[in-house]
Amino acid sequence: MEYIYVKDSEGYVFKKLESELSHDEKIISEKEYLKTSGLAAYAKEFGYGGTRKNAGRKRKFGSLLKFQIRVTQEEKDFITYARENHINYTAMMK
Numbered sequence: 001m002e003y004i005y006v007k008d009s010e011g012y013v014f015k016k017l018e019s020e021l022s023h024d025e026k027i028i029s030e031k032e033y034l035k036t037s038g039l040a041a042y043a044k045e046f047g048y049g050g051t052r053k054n055a056g057r058k059r060k061f062g063s064l065l066k067f068q069i070r071v072t073q074e075e076k077d078f079i080t081y082a083r084e085n086h087i088n089y090t091a092m093m094k
Contacts, residue, residue, distance in 0.1 A: 004021065007033075008024060008026075
């Protein structure tokens with residue numbers, strides 16, 4: 001099944017099977033078909049597949065990410081203790 005691009009006597013363009021070609025239709029190139037049909041401008045304006053660029057789901061940057069690290073039980077206990085007693089890490093490091 002080989003598709004070809006044709007232009008009829010009125011100037012309309014079609015993509016059809018080679019076996020369905022009639023006597024009043026002229027075979028044209030794919031580039032001419034895209035230009036005449038307007039599909040080239042549509043694909044150029046909206047990107048591949050006829051959609052706008054970045055037309056998907058948007059990420060929410062306002063919400064904070066959940067940060068996870070693996071720690072031992074002693075480290076977890078120390079972090080919990082430091083949070084409960086409001087220990088200032090920067091002062092402690094100096």
